[in-house]
Amino acid sequence: MPVRDQLAAAIDRLMGSARNDLADLVAIPSVADPRQYPPEECRRAAEWVRDAFAELGFTGLRLAETSDGSLAVLGERPGPEGAPTVLLYSHYDVQPPLDEAAWTSPPFTLTERDGRWYGRGAADCKGNIVAHLTALRALRELGEEPRVGLKLVVEGSEEQGTGGLEDYVRSHPEELRADAVLVCDAGNAAAGVPTATVSLRGVVEVTVRVAALASEVHSGQFGGAAPDALVALIRILATLRDDKGATTVDGLVADGVWAGLAYPADRFRADARLLDGVEVLGEGEIADRVWARPALTVLGIDCPPVVGSAAAVQPRAAARLSLRIPPGTDASAAQDALVAHLERVAPWGVRLEIERGSVGAAFRAATDGPAYAALGAAMRDAFGQDLALQGLGGSIPLCSTLAELYPRAEIVLMGVEEPRCLIHAPDESVDPDELSRIALAEALFLLRYQG
Incomplete structure (x- = not known):
């Protein structure tokens, strides 16, 4: 059986564990705002992440306090001599639930409904942490080792935008230096459509x-x-x-113009949940308005x-x-x-x-290197179609910091957060099929990337 199929079967077997992990994480209200939730909840989430990756052979795992008081989980896992290094990124802090009465099920209880898993952080970004774990566990189950060295950073204040990790990286630039960075805090243009985000406002x-x-x-x-x-x-x-x-x-x-993947107006209306008769704002293509202006x-x-x-x-x-x-x-x-x-x-x-x-700062990725080539092949095998490139109207300031400090590194934004996830809104959810496919793509990438 091809390795791709073996990995897919292993990930299918691991999805029960993935759901349990996500339930554990969602149950921790790790909102990085002490005015709303106790800081101890963020520490609990950081310790959970540290312990989970310790079981997968990461060493030097530590909770590093950053300038805004948040804790970043850091660790590494050496690869073969001379192999490239891949940095795995995610964040464990979440948005506040807003109006809890607007949720169909409790925001901090993972709830399965209509084939999706609901809960605050189920997609953004605890689902991506679980995707990292599932990819690495599948490789371990098959006795396969990533052909790369790994570094890990999972931050604790991304949603607040207070810059703790960016300050830490500038003060400790060698700790996160890598040849490729998988920033798993993004997602696909639609469920089942493999997508890398190459532009951030x-x-x-x-x-x-x-x-x-x-x-x-x-x-x-x-x-x-x-x-x-x-x-x-x-x-x-x-x-x-x-x-x-x-x-x-x-x-x-x-008056910016987006040159990549189009964003059809009818899909935007559905994704943004516009009420009947309400107009879409601005002029020009939808992609221009949300990614280039x-x-x-x-x-x-x-x-x-x-x-x-x-x-x-x-x-x-x-x-x-x-x-x-x-x-x-x-x-x-x-x-x-x-x-x-x-x-x-x-x-x-x-x-x-x-x-x-x-x-x-805004960010734009270079996409002509070996990491994107390996990712394209991995996504094609995981999803059955070619990788699409899109912009994202949101912001991840860390990407600009990494691009500035490591200009030769390839930075890839990917993940489980397709539009139906409703990140930052009531009834946030994740499609478990997306989680499994992203985990498969990541596992294949770690086997194939040569640097």
């Missing part, structure tokens, strides 16, 4: 606070002449989109809730803004442009306080 954050009055005042007595801070904020935010909904930040180019999102607003609000003019309001930027746009310059835009459009002399948040 960068991200900058800004919080803008508006102050107009010393305190609330009666809306009947003073409304009409007293400046309303919430209305001022609404007017400011409205300038960040044009009539078609495209992002319009002064000084930012917004900037996008401004209002992540949150501080203002009185509807229930409990009073008949008063609001003295203060605030909004947290996230600006995604395509490759070729400097992140710091984009943040400067956003701040300048907000200051310019503020109405009525209201006072602005602008807090600059995190900054992450």
Whole structure:
């Protein structure tokens, strides 16, 4: 029986263990925000990951504290003399569950439904940790050894964007140096379609606070002449989109064109779960809008809730803004442009306080090296069709840091996170068939990559 078929059979036998592992991990509410969940939960997840990889021959496993207080799991597994090194990446922290009442099943209990496994982190990114483990266990079961040296890093604050691992890598550049990096925090264009992500938008954050009055005042007595801070904020935010909904930040180019895999409009509507009759924003191809152009999102607003609000003019309001930027746009310059835009459009002399948040550079991969050739063959054997290349509107700042520190390394973004996973949303899930196919592709890659 060919090795490919032997590995596929071994992974089928291991899927029960994979489900148990994922259930254990999902049960740990490892949200890296001490304002919401105890930091001990992240430590528990880190220790689980460390112990799981220790069983697979990784040595020097340790929990390294990073600049933001998070713990990164690091380890290595030497390969044959002169063999290339592959770095395996993932992260164990997760997004908060948001409105738990919106979940069909409890967010921190892995639940099987309609052939999928539901739970916070089931795909992003604990499913990818389990895919790494399953690939390595299948190789071990067959007595096959990866033809490469392995390094491991599983970080604990990726979802917060606080840069702990990026700082650590810059201070310890030799620890993660590798010839190829499998960044398993992405996924396929659709279930069953083998895909590598070769472009990531960068991200900058800004919080803008508006102050107009010393305190609330009666809306009947003073409304009409007293400046309303919430209305001022609404007017400011409205300038960040044009009539078609495209992002319009002064000084930012917004006409990029994506040259790779297309993103059909009907599939985008389904993936994004648009309601009937609601328009898709912007102009041009969908791939241009989500992979090659900037996008401004209002992540949150501080203002009185509807229930409990009073008949008063609001003295203060605030909004947290996230600006995604395509490759070729400097992140710091984009943040400067956003701040300048907000200051310019503020109405009525209201006072602005602008807090600059995190900054992450965009990323574009080179795809003409031996790692991509080996991955293409492995994906073809695992999925039965050729590898597709796509962009991703999201951001993984670590990729830009690795590309800067290790310019000769090939960086591959792959994983289990196809659109139906609904990552960052209620009812996040993973398709176990995707997990098994990604594990098979990774196992084949580790056997075939020559560097």
